[in-house]
Amino acid sequence: MPEQELYPVPPEWAARARINADGYDLLYGRSLADPGSFWLDQAKRLDWIKRPEIAGDWSFDKADFHIRWFADGKLNVAANCLDRHLAKRGGDTALIWEPDEPSEQPRRFTYAELHQEVSVFANVLKAQGVTKGDRVTIYLPMIPEAAFAVLACARIGAIHSVVFAGFSPEALAGRIEDCGSTIVITADEGRRGGKRVPLKANVDAAAAHAPGLKTVIVVAATGAQVPFDATRDRWYHEAREGVPATCPPEPMGAEDPLFILYTSGSTGQPKGVMHTSGGYLLWASLTHELCFDYRPGDVWWCAADIGWVTGHSYILYGPLANGATTLMFEGVPNWPDASRIWQVVDRHKVHTIFTAPTALRALMKDGDDFVARTDRSSLKLLGTVGEPINPEAWRWYHEVVGGGRCPIIDTWWQTETGGAMIAPMPGATALKPGSATKPMPGVDPQLVNPEGEVLSGATEGNLVIARSWPGQMRGVWGDRERFFQTYFTTYPGKYTTGDGARRDADGYWWITGRVDDVINVSGHRMGTAEVESALVLHPEVAEAAVVGMPHDIKGQGIYAYVTLNSGHAPSEALRKDLISWVRKEIGPIAAPDKLQFAPGLPKTRSGKIMRRILRKIAEGDVSSLGDTSTLADPSVVDDLVANRVA
Numbered sequence: 172m173p174e175q176e177l178y179p180v181p182p183e184w185a186a187r188a189r190i191n192a193d194g195y196d197l198l199y200g201r202s203l204a205d206p207g208s209f210w211l212d213q214a215k216r217l218d219w220i221k222r223p224e225i226a227g228d229w230s231f232d233k234a235d236f237h238i239r240w241f242a243d244g245k246l247n248v249a250a251n252c253l254d255r256h257l258a259k260r261g262g263d264t265a266l267i268w269e270p271d272e273p274s275e276q277p278r279r280f281t282y283a284e285l286h287q288e289v290s291v292f293a294n295v296l297k298a299q300g301v302t303k304g305d306r307v308t309i310y311l312p313m314i315p316e317a318a319f320a321v322l323a324c325a326r327i328g329a330i331h332s333v334v335f336a337g338f339s340p341e342a343l344a345g346r347i348e349d350c351g352s353t354i355v356i357t358a359d360e361g362r363r364g365g366k367r368v369p370l371k372a373n374v375d376a377a378a379a380h381a382p383g384l385k386t387v388i389v390v391a392a393t394g395a396q397v398p399f400d401a402t403r404d405r406w407y408h409e410a411r412e413g414v415p416a417t418c419p420p421e422p423m424g425a426e427d428p429l430f431i432l433y434t435s436g437s438t439g440q441p442k443g444v445m446h447t448s449g450g451y452l453l454w455a456s457l458t459h460e461l462c463f464d465y466r467p468g469d470v471w472w473c474a475a476d477i478g479w480v481t482g483h484s485y486i487l488y489g490p491l492a493n494g495a496t497t498l499m500f501e502g503v504p505n506w507p508d509a510s511r512i513w514q515v516v517d518r519h520k521v522h523t524i525f526t527a528p529t530a531l532r533a534l535m536k537d538g539d540d541f542v543a544r545t546d547r548s549s550l551k552l553l554g555t556v557g558e559p560i561n562p563e564a565w566r567w568y569h570e571v572v573g574g575g576r577c578p579i580i581d582t583w584w585q586t587e588t589g590g591a592m593i594a595p596m597p598g599a600t601a602l603k604p605g606s607a608t609k610p611m612p613g614v615d616p617q618l619v620n621p622e623g624e625v626l627s628g629a630t631e632g633n634l635v636i637a638r639s640w641p642g643q644m645r646g647v648w649g650d651r652e653r654f655f656q657t658y659f660t661t662y663p664g665k666y667t668t669g670d671g672a673r674r675d676a677d678g679y680w681w682i683t684g685r686v687d688d689v690i691n692v693s694g695h696r697m698g699t700a701e702v703e704s705a706l707v708l709h710p711e712v713a714e715a716a717v718v719g720m721p722h723d724i725k726g727q728g729i730y731a732y733v734t735l736n737s738g739h740a741p742s743e744a745l746r747k748d749l750i751s752w753v754r755k756e757i758g759p760i761a762a763p764d765k766l767q768f769a770p771g772l773p774k775t776r777s778g779k780i781m782r783r784i785l786r787k788i789a790e791g792d793v794s795s796l797g798d799t800s801t802l803a804d805p806s807v808v809d810d811l812v813a814n815r816v817a
C-alpha cells in the first residue's frame with residue numbers, strides 16, 4: 172500500500188532546509204489562526220512602493236462576493252523580479268537559456284542584463300502605444316525574448332496573455348478577441364525537437380478572425396523568410412534600435428491585473444483566468460521558496476512551457492522574485508534522444524528539476540540506460556506537477572534519476588490557484604509516493620460529499636478550499652458572473668477545485684483526478700466541450716461526445732464518439748480527417764487518441780448524454796455499465812460496445 176510507504180526527510184535536507192517538521196506545524200497553524208498578521212508578515216518578502224496594511228479581504232458568499240489581498244498596497248512586479256536584486260546580485264545569473272539544438276551554445280543573462288533587456292522591450296511596447304491596463308498577447312516559443320516580453324508587460328502595467336505556441340490560429344484568434352488585445356508578440360518560427368513551428372504564419376492566419384489586431388511584433392528567432400505586412404508587422408530587432416535602456420516601473424495597485432491565462436473548463440470555450448499583482452507574486456515567490464528551499468547559487472530548472480501557468484509561476488515570477496538562477500529550455504525531453512533532460516542537468520549543474528509525470532513515464536519507457544549514462548550528481552531535489560504521479564513513476568524518478576538521494580516534491584495546484592497548494596517541503600515532510608502530502612500555509616482544503624457536507628477523518632470526496640489565499644485567481648476576464656458560477660456555486664461558500672481527493676489517516680492528501688468534464692492530457696487541461704464543439708464544426712458531423720480514458724504515457728487520452736449527418740458514412744479516411752480537423756481547430760494536444768463512429772449516443776429521455784456509460788466503454792470496462800434502463804434508446808449501448816475502438 173503506498174499509504175504506508177514512507178520516505179523520511181533525508182538528514183542533509185533536515186539540516187539544510189529553512190523549515191523542518193515542527194516548523195511546518197507552527198507555520199501552518201499560525202497561518203490559519205491569525206491570517207491577518209501572518210500574511211502582512213509574509214508580505215514583507217516583497218518590495219512595496221506602498222506597504223499594505225490590510226491582508227485578505229474576501230467573501231465567497233453570493234451577496235457580498237469579493238476577493239482582495241493587500242488592496243491598499245502598491246508595487247511593481249517586474250521591479251520585484253529585477254530591480255531590487257541589482258545592488259546585491261546584479262552580476263549573478265538570472266536566466267540560462269538552453270537551445271533546442273544541443274550543439275548550439277546556451278545563453279546567459281545576469282540580473283543586470285535581464286533588467287536591461289526587459290526595460291528595452293518595455294520601451295518598444297510603449298513606443299507602440301501600449302499603456303497600463305492594455306492586453307498584450309504573447310505567442311512565442313521558449314526563447315529569452317519570451318521572458319523579456321512577459322516582464323516588460325509587468326513593468327509598464329500591461330496585462331499579458333500568453334498563448335501556448337502549440338495552439339492553432341483559430342485558438343489564438345479566440346484568445347486575442349476575448350481579451351480585446353490589439354497587439355501580438357510572436358516570432359518568425361519556433362523550434363521544438365528539431366522541428367519548426369510556423370508561428371508568424373499562424374498569427375497571419377489568426378488575424379483573419381481577429382479584426383481588432385493592429386500590431387504584430389516579430390522576433391527573428393530562426394531567421395526564416397516570413398510574409399510581412401508593413402502596416403501591421405514590426406521586427407523586434409528593428410523596433411528596439413535606439414530605444415532607451417531604462418524604463419521606470421509603473422506603480423501598480425496590488426489588485427491591478429498582472430495577467431490573463433486561458434484555460435479549459437467543463438463547459439464552453441476556454442476562460443481567461445485573471446491574476447492580479449501583489450497576491451499572485453507573493454504566492455509564486457513564497458511557494459517557490461517553501462517547496463524548493465532555493466538558495467543562491469542553486470540552478471533551478473522548471474521544465475514547463477511559459478504558455479502554461481507552471482511556466483509563469485516557476486520559470487519566471489517565483490524564482491526571479493527570489494533572486495534565483497532560472498533555466499529556460501527551448502526543446503523537448505526526448506530529442507535528440509531520451510538522455511536530453513539529464514544532459515541539460517549535467518551541462519548546467521542543475522540543482523532542482525521540476526517536470527510533469529507524463530514526461531517521466533515517456534522517458535521511463537525508453538529505458539534506464541539513457542539516464543544511467545549521465546552524471547546527475549548536481550541534482551538535489553526533484554519536482555513534479557500537472558497530474559497525479561503514479562507510484563511506479565515516482566519510484567523511478569526517486570531511484571533511477573535521483574539515485575535515492577533527492578526528495579520528490581509533488582505539487583498539486585491549478586491555473587486558478589497561482590501556485591502550489593498542496594505539496595511537501597523538503598526539510599519538513601516525509602514523503603509517500605503518489606501523495607501531494609500537506610497543504611501550504613493558509614490553504615484550508617476540505618473534502619465534501621455531493622450534498623456539500625464536510626467529511627472528516629480518513630476519507631475520499633470532492634476537494635474544495637474553504638478560504639481565500641493570496642494567489643487565488645480574481646476573475647474570469649470579461650465575465651464576472653462566470654467566475655462566481657464556475658467556482659462558488661457547487662458548494663456555496665467554498666472554492667470548488669473540480670478535483671477529487673482522498674485524505675489518509677496521517678492527514679496526507681491524494682489527488683484522484685478531475686470530477687468534472689475536464690480531461691488531463693499530459694498534464695494539460697482539455698475541456699470535453701471544447702473538443703466536442705470543434706468536432707461538430709465539421710460539415711459531416713451531427714453530434715459528438717468526448718470523454719477521457721486511461722493512457723499509459725499521457726495519463727489521460729481523449730476518446731471521441733461521433734455521429735455523422737445523414738448521407739455520410741464512416742470510413743478510415745474520415746476518421747483521420749476528423750482527428751486532424753481537431754488538431755487544426757485547437758492544436759495537437761486536443762487531437763482525439765481514439766474516435767468511434769456511433770449511430771446514436773446514450774441519452775436520457777430528457778436528452779442528456781450519459782457520459783458515465785461513454786467513459787466506461789472508453790475504458791474498456793463494459794461489464795459494469797450500470798443501469799441503462801433510463802435511456803431513451805437502450806439499444807444504442809449494444810452498438811457502442813460492439814464497435815468500441817480498442
Ligand code: WT7
Pocket residue numbers: 434479480481555556557558559560581582583584585586587607668669670682684685691694695696
Ligand atoms: C489540474 C490543473 C498546476 C499547474 C499545471 C496544471 C491536475 C495538477 C497535480 C498533482 C494531481 C494534479 C489537477 C488540477 N493536477 N497538479 N500534483 N497531482 N493532480 O494546471 O492546467 O490548471 O490543471 O491538474 O486535476 O485540477 P492546470
